[in-house]
Each structure stands twice: as C-alpha cells, then as structure tokens.
C-alpha cells in the first residue's frame with residue numbers, strides 16, 4: 001500500500017516544507033454507541049489505513065484506478081456517504097480524528113456497501129504532509145471545519161495559508177478544493193486564503209453556488225430555518 005522509499009519521502013518534504021501544527025481539534029470524550037465501538041473493533045482493518053509517514057499508492061489502497069478525492073473532517077460521515085454513493089466511479093479518502101465519527105463512517109461503509117471509501121484516523125495535517133503524493137488528488141472536500149469563532153483561536157482554523165499551499169500542491173492540475181462553512185467570518189477567511197494561493201484559481205466570482213453533489217446537511221437545514229446561511233468556495237488548481 002505504501003509506495004515510496006524513505007529517500008523519496010525526505011525529497012518530498014524538502015521541496016515542500018511545512019512542519020507547522022494546527023491545533024484544529026480537541027480530543028473529545030464524546031459518547032460512542034455500542035454499534036460504533038463494535039465497528040471500530042471489527043472494521044478498521046478492512047477499511048482504514050493506519051497512519052504512517054509514507055506516501056500512499058491510491059491504486060493499491062482502493063484496489064482500482066479512479067479519480068481520488070480527499071475529505072478532511074468527515075464528522076459522522078453523513079455527507080461522505082451520500083457523495084460516495086452518488087459518485088461511485090470516484091474514490092474517497094476520509095480523514096477524521098474523532099472516534100465516534102470513524103465508527104459511524106465504518107458502519108455506513110458496511111451498511112451501504114461502499115467500496116470506494118477508505119478512512120485514515122489521524123490529524124489531517126500529518127496525513128497531507130506525509131502520506132499524500134504531490135499532484136495526486138482530483139479533489140479535496142472540507143465541509144464545516146471547526147469554526148474556532150474567538151479571534152484568539154483563529155490560528156486553530158484549518159484553512160490558513162501554509163496548509164492550503166500543502167493541499168494545492170497535492171492536487172492534480174485541474175483538480176478542485178471545495179470548502180463550506182456556516183460562519184460568515186470563516187467564509188471570508190476561506191475566500192481570502194484560497195484567493196491568495198498562486199496555485200489556485202476561483203471557479204466563481206467570490207462565493208460559489210452550492211454544487212449539486214454536496215447535500216444540504218440536517219444541521220444546515222435547521223440553520224436556514226433560523227435565518228443562518230452557509231457559504232461554499234470552490235477553487236481549481238491551475
């Protein structure tokens with residue numbers, strides 16, 4: 001599954017150094033259902049890839065050759081499942097740290113017989129830095145990342161310049177990055193940071209209309225009733 005030598009790995013890092021940390025998540029001791037725990041105990045081996053600082057070969061990971069989309073922070077996997085069903089000709093690599101979320105996603109993979117989803121349970125910054133080859137991805141999805149609303153916490157937001165640069169380097173030419181948020185201030189930050197990345201070009205004039213493939217989440221539906229909005233940004237690698 002891992003395709004490179006330690007030498008290649010060092011080369012990749014020398015070219016693209018970003019050793020920063022983003023404390024974008026807190027370790028939650030959230031409730032985990034017996035079903036999610038059971039899925040963690042029995043299905044990790046089949047559908048999850050252990051974190052290792054070695055580049056992945058997607059053809060081996062997914063047991064086929066197909067466009068590959070990386071999703072960061074899939075939460076409970078509701079959106080991931082819907083998109084993976086609708087876009088069955090593409091591969092989806094989901095990265096999440098949260099135990100209950102990983103358990104829930106594993107259950108979805110089995111229940112919906114999803115052959116095109118794999119999971120890595122680890123900090124996405126490390127995964128992108130050390131496991132995703134340059135110019136290998138067809139798309140990146142980052143939906144409703146933790147908003148860290150207090151100004152002194154903005155440094156914990158995932159969408160910031162150096163990390164976006166790492167992501168852009170891992171996209172193929174013509175590949176896309178699609179982020180969504182319901183926090184206006186974070187939406188503005190997303191637009192600003194992505195616009196400032198020379199490897200990326202906006203597909204819209206400012207915010208993008210919600211692409212049809214992204215389902216409206218339950219949480220968004222409730223928010224809209226309360227008068228909240230959400231914003232999508234979609235950029236392409238040039």
Ligand SMILES: C[S@@+](CC[C@H](N)C(=O)[O-])C[C@H]1O[C@@H](n2cnc3c(N)ncnc32)[C@H](O)[C@@H]1O
Pocket residue numbers: 024025072073074075076079095096097098101122123124125142143144145146147158217
């Ligand atoms: C607010 S939730 C949104 C979940 C989902 N995308 C949705 O739209 O419902 C953000 C998720 O990102 C995950 N996350 C935050 N930072 C992460 C990181 N560095 N690596 C992997 N997952 C991360 C959190 O654990 C959390 O589940």
